[in-house]
Amino acid sequence: MLEAAARVIARHGVRGLRVEELAAEAGVSTALIYYHFKNRQGILRATLDFINDRAERYTTDRVADASSLDARGELEQTLLLEFQDSPEVRENSTAWGELRASAVFEPELRKDLARATLVWVQDVAELLGKLHPVAGAGALAQAAERLTALVEGLSTRWLSGSLPLAHARTLMKEAIDAELVRLGNQR
Amino acid sequence: MLEAAARVIARHGVRGLRVEELAAEAGVSTALIYYHFKNRQGILRATLDFINDRAERYTTDRVADASSLDARGELEQTLLLEFQDSPEVRENSTAWGELRASAVFEPELRKDLARATLVWVQDVAELLGKLHPVAGAGALAQAAERLTALVEGLSTRWLSGSLPLAHARTLMKEAIDAELVRLGNQR
DNA sequence: GTCTATATCAGGATAGAC
DNA sequence: GTCTATCCTGATATAGAC
Structure with a gap:
């Protein structure tokens, strides 16, 4: 049911x-949907939770895999995670983009979104810190903000058909380079 | 009327x-709206054209002003243009973000959007070329793609309340630095 | 060109049977 | 828990007078 919603x-x-x-997709009646979720808003909330969980799940899997990788590889993998043409990832990226875009007009969404964004940024800042232990916390945070914002920007371009997936990946990799160089120079 | 729509x-x-x-905002009846534009879709088309024209107009003004600036300043001004808290800019940024986000679900929009994106990227690549005349065209284009995609990412974060305007500007300026350093290193 | 109705319709939501 | 049937609201679009 939640898969169908996604x-x-x-x-x-x-x-x-x-x-x-949604009812058709799930193969049930609309009434049943309303039996499970209070209303449209409830459907949305539950689905977005589901999507978040799923994203966390595949992030966790990623981390498990990454035990063999160096910090640089781990960083790349985290940031390139969103650029894969699997249905699951596409759904998650799309939903995240929608959430972001909707929040421009629906202030109620903003808090959750800001919180999730912060967690993500901190995650990335931490990985950057492993690569440049001597860089200041501020510089790390800013680099992480830029990289994650770039992921969002490129992701939307990809999903809106303005940018081929492979090219998005290339651009992302080189952005990581540029930021690492910059952190290095500030040492 | 189109201002009201925007x-x-x-x-x-x-x-x-x-x-x-929209009718209320323009101080007229809904019937009059339908008299001028065929239907909802027509309203949208006309308004988005209007917004595009207006954006071009203020980009042109910017270029006129910029005669006094060096290439670096011109580049910054172009990329920071979207980060101002004036109603006009906010409207344009919002509309652009909406257009981008809508295109994920409406393939008809994609062509125009891709074309407009390309023009923008080339504009920025050209400015970067002035600063690094010896850099390869490919490297310049990629830097421009990253910078413009970052503008979109940061802009949406700003409009969705995840990022204060001033901070967005700082991040953008430093991203420009990072890309310029990178172009320099490749020389 | 502009207004005051009003037709029409889609989609969210619920009642009540099973 | 799940369905069928239906209500109700809100929004698009049009008719027809001025």
């Missing part, structure tokens, strides 16, 4: 979600 | 545009 949102966006379509 | 879209987004609200 699929429908990935297809038409948060604001294009039709309860009826 | 305001309403900035408030509720493309997908939140209500013809009735």
Whole structure:
């Protein structure tokens, strides 16, 4: 059911979600949807939670894999995670982009979003810190903010058809280079 | 009338545009709106054209001003243009973000969007070329793609309340630094 | 060109049976 | 828990007078 919701949102966006379509996708009646979730808003909340969990799950898997990688590889893998053409990742990226875009008009969403963003930024800052232990916390945080914001920017370009996936990956890798060089120079 | 439409879209987004609200904002009846534009879609088309024209207009003004600036200043001004808290800029940034986000679900929008993006990227690449005449065209284009994508990413974070305006400007300036350092190192 | 209705419709939500 | 049927609201769009 939540998988179905994620699929429908990935297809038409948060604001294009039709309860009826979701019901069809899940193979149940609309009434049942309302039995499980209080209302449209509830569907959205639950689905976004689900998507977050799923993202965390594959982030965790990633970290498990990464035991064999060096810090640089780990950093790249974290940031390139969103640039894969699997349905799951596409759904998550799409939903995240929608959440971000919706928050421009729906202040209620902002708090959760800001919190999730902060966690992500700190995660990346920490990885950067492993590569440049002597860099200041401020410089690390700023580099992490730029890199994660770039992920969002490139991701939306990719999903909106302005940028091929492979090219997005290249650009991202080189941005990481540029930031590491910069952190190095400040030493 | 189109100004009113731009305001309403900035408030509720493309997908939140209500013809009735637009009518109220413009101080006329809904019927009159439909008299001028065929339908909702027509309103959207006309408004987005209007917004594009306006953006071009203030970009041109910027270039006129910039005669006194060095290439570095011109580059900064171009990229920081979107980070100002004036209603006009906010409206344009919001509309652009909406357009980008909508294109994820509406393939018809993609072509125009890709074209506009390309023009922007080339503009920035050219400015970068002035600062690093010996850098390869490929390296310049990639730096421009990263910088413009970062503008979009930071802009959405700003508009969605995850990032204070001043901080966005700082991050952007330093990203420019990082890219210039990188271009320099490749010489 | 502009207004006051009003038709029409889509989609969210619920009642009540099973 | 799940369905069928239906209500109700809000929004697009049009008719027809001025």
